[in-house]
Amino acid sequence: xWAFIHKLxxxxxxxxxxxxxQPWFWGLAILLLLVGSVWGLAFxxxxxxxxxxxRIIYVHVPAAILAQSCFVAMAVSGxxxxxWKIKIADMAATVIAPFGAAMTFVALFSGAVWGMPTWGTWWxxxxxxxxxxxQLFLYLGVIALRGAFASRDSGARAASVLALVGVVNIPIxxxxxxxxxxxxxxxxxxLTERPAMPMDMWLPLLIMVLxxxxxxxxxxxxxxxxxxxxxxxxxxxxxxLVADTGRRx
Amino acid sequence: xxxxxxxxxxxxxxxxAYVWSAWGLTALLLIASALHARTERRHLMQNLKxxxxxxxxxxxxxxxxx
Numbered sequence: 001x002w003a004f005i006h007k008l009x010x011x012x013x014x015x016x017x018x019x020x021x022q023p024w025f026w027g028l029a030i031l032l033l034l035v036g037s038v039w040g041l042a043f044x045x046x047x048x049x050x051x052x053x054x055r056i057i058y059v060h061v062p063a064a065i066l067a068q069s070c071f072v073a074m075a076v077s078g079x080x081x082x083x084w085k086i087k088i089a090d091m092a093a094t095v096i097a098p099f100g101a102a103m104t105f106v107a108l109f110s111g112a113v114w115g116m117p118t119w120g121t122w123w124x125x126x127x128x129x130x131x132x133x134x135q136l137f138l139y140l141g142v143i144a145l146r147g148a149f150a151s152r153d154s155g156a157r158a159a160s161v162l163a164l165v166g167v168v169n170i171p172i173x174x175x176x177x178x179x180x181x182x183x184x185x186x187x188x189x190x191l192t193e194r195p196a197m198p199m200d201m202w203l204p205l206l207i208m209v210l211x212x213x214x215x216x217x218x219x220x221x222x223x224x225x226x227x228x229x230x231x232x233x234x235x236x237x238x239x240x241l242v243a244d245t246g247r248r249x
Numbered sequence: 250x251x252x253x254x255x256x257x258x259x260x261x262x263x264x265x266a267y268v269w270s271a272w273g274l275t276a277l278l279l280i281a282s283a284l285h286a287r288t289e290r291r292h293l294m295q296n297l298k299x300x301x302x303x304x305x306x307x308x309x310x311x312x313x314x315x
Contacts, residue, residue, distance in 0.1 A: 033279075041272070042250050042258055053264040059275040102278045110271035117267050215279060222286045229293045242297040
């Protein structure tokens with residue numbers, strides 16, 4: 001078991017395995033996002049109350065779900081780095097943070113332009129929206145804190161601790177629509193209940209969510225590999241790898 | 250299709266500005282992240298290659314001197 005974890009944590013092993021995995025995830029992401037977009041934009045029926053503005057759901061919900069998943073992934077990587085000093089976990093946390101921030105911004109922005117035609121306002125200071133805005137600031141804090149130290153290791157540890165502390169915001173976001181009175185509608189995806197919308201509205205949403213997840217996995221694999229090249233450039237296997245790609249062109 | 254024509258799809262029944270700005274930003278950020286990851290890799294590889302070539306030449310230079 002321990003041998004397996006350490007093998008998993010070895011940059012060289014990760015680099016090899018991820019090179020085989022990443023084309024699949026990129027391909028799957030492009031396929032799902034294309035199918036989901038065309039279906040969601042052109043073929044799903046329009047909502048009887050909201051008309052066509054409801055089509056924002058197909059980017060809003062996946063981005064919001066992913067923004068929170070990214071934060072949890074970043075915090076888990078932080079714990080792995082803090083406890084077991086596994087470098088690859090910190091590399092993953094480094095590349096997840098800006099993407100998570102981007103997805104949080106997408107969720108906030110698409111929510112605002114959805115709010116205008118539906119609620120008549122871009123923004124209200126209610127629990128769901130405010131806790132999501134706090135998450136954006138937490139992401140920016142994690143990114144800034146990492147860069148604020150002269151030593152990479154101190155920055156990595158500080159960023160991990162902040163990510164770990166910031167994770168308390170996740171259940172607040174999730175349950176904000178149940179705990180407080182809010183304009184925001186309750187969760188679209190639940191494991192316990194049947195979806196409240198018809199299948200040909202709900203299926204493209206499911207496809208979009210899966211597409212966003214595949215995109216996230218693909219991007220994280222590719223950028224973690226870049227991070228390995230950057231940080232391990234003095235290692236012998238990286239030097240050989242660079243020399244090899246040089247020969248091929 | 251839920252629309253009568255392509256122009257009706259673009260118009261989104263008067264909600265075009267909202268729908269397309271949300272979708273546009275999403276597409277922009279996703280495409281930009283994917284392209285950034287690719288150029289990042291290319292630049293890293295080029296830099297590493299250049300550095301190794303330089304070190305290689307420096308080593309050879311030293312060997313000639315001694």
